[in-house]
Amino acid sequence: MELYLRDVCKTYKGKNAGHDSTDSFSMRNVNFDLLPGKVTLVTGCSGSGKSTLLSILCGLLRPESGNVFYGGDSIYDRGGNDLALLRNAKFGIVPQKCLLMSSLTVRENVMLPALYAGVDEKKAAAKCEELLSYLGICSLCGRYPRELSGGEMRRVCIARAMINEPEYIFADEPTNDLDENGKKRVLSLLRESAGQGAGVLIVSHDSYAVSYADIKYGMNGGRLL
Amino acid sequence: MNVKLKLAVASLKHNTARTFYMTVLIAVICFSVFSGETVTSGLCDGMESLKKRLGADIVVIPSGKSRQQNFEEILLGGKPGFFYMPNSVVTEISRLDGAEKVTAQFYLASLTADCCSTELQIMGFDPESDFIVMPWLSKSYAKKLQLGEVIAGSDVFVPRTGIIKIYNQDMKVVGSMDKTGTGLDFTVFTNTDTVKLMLRSAQKLGVSATDADPDRVVSSVMIKVRDGFDKSDIVDTINRTMAGVQAFENRDMVTSFTSKLNHMTLMIKSLVGFICVLAMIMVVFLFSVMINERKNEFGILEIMGFTVRSLLAVVFYELVFICMAGSLAGVAMAAVWSLSFKSFLESELGVPFLFDCSESFLLHACVTAVAGTILSLLLLLPFVLKALRTPTEVVMRE
């Protein structure tokens, strides 16, 4: 199903706005379609509104005007629970700061969205193993997040986002903290997912990602270029 | 296992210090509430039991301030004592207009026995005229007490043979009393003839503290006042007209104990309140710090697609475990503490104290544990709800 946003505006006030107290536009009348089977890359400098676009698109940040449509219906018109379940079943999100549940092991962290969605534990474990192997961190599956490096944590976050084989993947700076080999593995995995029909949105300022993208956008002052 | 429950258990196990401190604080609250309640209810029950057992409106004993103190000690502290006055007093009092029922009692203290017992108070009553002891004694032994038969108070040590030797006389224990929380628990009840037999035996053995003729003395006279007569008038008449005796209303004694009891109850309640408020402030502080630290965790779960209800369920399971463990531990510790301090409280408080490990005590413990769990949950849930309102964008943008 298609995912797109229309005439979306979002402003941040006060402290978030910068040094002056006037409203600052993070997004101005943005229209955007995230196409299934394609890797879409949005680049731009810090504060240009890339992460805001991603958050709005995946249903985590309600816009002030405009709307986000999934399969023709506005996702923000759904109830909170429906939206959360949509995120669980159809979306895979890699946040900019890789946060993991500190009380769970790597394997448990990755499997959590699948188990919550009601996937059989064995099936989830097999998928988890496959993803961790692909990302080269299979040996870490029994470790806790405090024992991981930044790059390892990021790869775990990516595996977690992909465990439910989502229709859309939203990755905010997925190559941060990664070495070249790591970047290659992560971007190949995203590319492969797109090949299998998933719509992938990468928000990054890393030029390395450009070669993996089908569609490229730039963002400046809250506008898509 | 349910994913939410699994997450809650993992979080509890991972954050052992947090779990431990929260559990201990909730245990402290439940411990103070339950032990405080046990002590105050023991005091109230003891007072009720004393009121029920007193029965008479007026008590007449030999004059002298120490005599009244002795009487109170016999009745409340289980400290054996005796005093005597001529038995002619009984006839004189019977002649008074307002005296509906009059009965005499005879007190005697046994010597310290050698093993596992202390001195005993012996209380003799006249089965013909008694209206004080018989009504509640009949629950333990319905037949008429024969010479040499006694009924033991609940805390009197009775050997397996059922025979207590007092002043070389074998006394057959035919029944035991229910607990009263007063000195009567350490008293042996029998008829006047048996007490006189014991006193004679003591005098014969040369160990008696008195040489009074048992047939000519009594220890106290209990009076039930006829309806329509003023008790204080009768007390005045006795104190004015009869030499060597003093009369007082039982009500006065009860009133003095009630005020002492109220004072104690207030002190205990204030102390419990203070501890609870302090512990609650600490629990709330600790929990709000902890929940703020976990906002990121909630954000991650929301990103994964957990509904707010599921997040609430995770924290709710954790809280249920902490509150339940804390309440159960607190109440169990309070129960063990109360049971082991029972004798200390009974003998040191100086007022009637009735406490026993009965079914109602256990039921009370269960109710307190459940109430403790529910109330601590209600205390902490608002903080969870507040934390869950934090928008996920904060986590996304960090």
Add this chain to the structure above:
Amino acid sequence: MLKIKIADIAIAAIEGVLVAGLFSFWSPCPVGEHIMGCHWVSNVTVALSSAVILLSLLKLLSGEVLFRRGINSAVLLISLIQAFVPGWLIAICAHEHMRCHVYSQPAVVTVAGIVALITIGELVLDRKPAAV
């Protein structure tokens, strides 16, 4: 680690106070013609307290987590047994107003309870190895 050491010293001190108390202010009933149950309770309690004191002091010597955990488990077990010695495991005098009921039993239960609580705390919180 300092907190743990303070807790160990506190346990030894509390048990020391109990032992001293059992020979003075909360001593059981005096031994007369017959030796009563409370006398044996007192002896057993003193023996258990001495064991706890020794174990707590021994614990101060090592920074090894597993060593401390093992000793803590032993101390916890001993203190729980100690709490149930008077009146439960060994009968004390029948008369509820005798010294053993009024003073000795509550003192033993209170001290054993406090020691058990501190030890549970140590078992839960003491997880990191530390230098001696």
